[in-house]
Amino acid sequence: MIAMDGPAGAGKSTVARIVANRLGYLYIDTGAMYRALALKALRLGIAETDPEALAAMAESTEVELQRAPDGGNRVLLDGEDVTAEIRSPAVSAIVSKVSAVPRLRQRLIEAQRALARAGGVVMDGRDIGSYVLPGADLKFYVTASLQERARRRLAQLHEEGHVAELAAVEAEIARRDEQDMNKGVHSLMRLPESIVIDTTGKCVDEVVEEILRHCRRK
Numbered sequence: 001m002i003a004m005d006g007p008a009g010a011g012k013s014t015v016a017r018i019v020a021n022r023l024g025y026l027y028i029d030t031g032a033m034y035r036a037l038a039l040k041a042l043r044l045g046i047a048e049t050d051p052e053a054l055a056a057m058a059e060s061t062e063v064e065l066q067r068a069p070d071g072g073n074r075v076l077l078d079g080e081d082v083t084a085e086i087r088s089p090a091v092s093a094i095v096s097k098v099s100a101v102p103r104l105r106q107r108l109i110e111a112q113r114a115l116a117r118a119g120g121v122v123m124d125g126r127d128i129g130s131y132v133l134p135g136a137d138l139k140f141y142v143t144a145s146l147q148e149r150a151r152r153r154l155a156q157l158h159e160e161g162h163v164a165e166l167a168a169v170e171a172e173i174a175r176r177d178e179q180d181m182n183k184g185v186h187s188l189m190r191l192p193e194s195i196v197i198d199t200t201g202k203c204v205d206e207v208v209e210e211i212l213r214h215c216r217r218k
Contacts, residue, residue, distance in 0.1 A: 001116055001119060001120075001121055001123070001133055001135070001136040001137050001138075002016075002019070002020075002023075002025070002121070002122045002123070002136060002137065002138045002139075002140070002215070003123055003124075003128035003129035003132070003133045003136035003138070003139045003140070004016045004019075004122060004123065004124040004125075004128065004139075004140045004142055005124070005125060005126055005127065005128050005129050005130070005139070005140070005141050005142070005188060005189075005194070006124075006126075006140075006141055006142035006143050006188075007143060007144075007149065007173075007176075007177050007180065007188060008092075008149065008153075008173050008176050008177065008180070009144070009148075009149030009150065009152050009153045009173055010142045010143050010144045010149060010199055011142065011144065011152065011199045011204065011207065012124045012140075012142035013029055013031065013124055014204055015142060015197075015199075015204060015207050015208055015211065016029075016122045016123075016124040017029075017070070017071050017072045017073075017122075018071070018204065018208050019122055019208055019211050019212065019215070020071060020121070020122035021071035022208070022212060023120075023122070023212075023215065024120070025120045025121055025122050026067070026115070026120060026121045026122070027067075027071060027072060027073060027121070027122050027123075027124075028065060028073070028112060028115050028116065028121055028122070028123040028124075029065065029072070029073045029075075029124060030108070030112055030123060030124065030125035030128065030132070031095075031124070031125055031126075032065065032073055032075045032083075032086060033063045033065065033075070033108050033111070033112070034095055034098060034099040034105075034108065035075075035086035035087070035091050035092075035095050036063045036075050036077045036082055036086055037054075037057070037058055037061060037063065037098055037099075037104060037108075038086070038091045038094050038095040038098040038099075039077065039082055039085060039086050039088075039091050040057060040061055040077060040078075041054060041057060041094070041098055042090055042091065042094070044057065048094040048097040048098050049097070051101045051102075051103075051104075054098060054101045054104050055101055055102075055103035055104050057104075058101075058103065058104040058107050058108070059103070059107060061077070061078060062076075062077075062078050062079070063075070063076070063077060063108070063111070064076040064079075065115070068083075084160075087156075087160065088162070089157065089162055089164065092172065092176075093172065096176045096179040096180055097179065099126075099183075099186075100179070100183050100186070105186060109131070109132055112132055113132060113133070116132075116133055123136075124142075126180050126183075126186065126187075126188040127183070127185070127186045127187065127188065127189075129141075129191050129193075129194060130185075130187075130189055130191055131185055131186055137218060138195070138214065138215060138218055139191060139193055139194045139195065140194060140195050140196075140197055140211060140214075141190045141191070141194040141195070141196045141197065142197045142199060142207075143196065143197070143198055143199070144198060144199045144200045145200045146170060146173060146174060146177075147170065148199075148200045148201070149173055150166060150169045150170035150173055151166070153169050153173060154166050154169045157169070195214055197210060197211060
């Protein structure tokens with residue numbers, strides 16, 4: 001089992017998917033699962049500040065990950081493919097608060113652990129190494145400068161047809177960082193045993209090879 005944590009926009013999902021493919025492992029995008037619930041909250045008009053309603057919603061919702069042809073995940077929300085829709089700016093704006101709701105989070109963590117029990121998985125998120133899979137064989141902390149992460153996110157938004165400005169994207173990522181680092185036991189953190197991978201100024205292939213070198217040593 002490989003745990004891969006890191007802040008928003010560091011590139012860990014892309015890297016985790018490719019690493020899983022190269023190793024023949026199953027890739028599990030935990031962030032996509034939380035995004036699916038955030039999307040449903042938006043559709044139902046449930047405020048991100050209403051933990052009881054969010055928890056009740058989660059307990060009656062099915063979120064499923066299916067392997068996509070590229071090795072990534074198709075995300076099904078109550079049977080509907082929402083893979084593209086969960087990446088919208090509206091979902092990004094509330095997902096950190098939605099994912100902080102304890103009962104909602106515990107429901108998804110149980111599902112994530114069940115997926116990992118057979119072994120041979122690469123799982124990425126914010127608290128994978130510290131909480132979801134504390135016994136992972138390898139733990140990586142994938143990061144990049146705030147400016148680099150904002151530039152990448154802006155390019156992604158433009159590619160998807162969304163209108164956005166760099167300053168606003170940078171502010172949004174900084175706000176999410178603050179939220180993600182203050183979630184108690186579920187906070188984003190660099191563990192002493194984590195291997196830090198800084199992706200600033202590096203292409204995807206460079207980062208993948210760096211991670212695979214550590215995997216081979218293990």
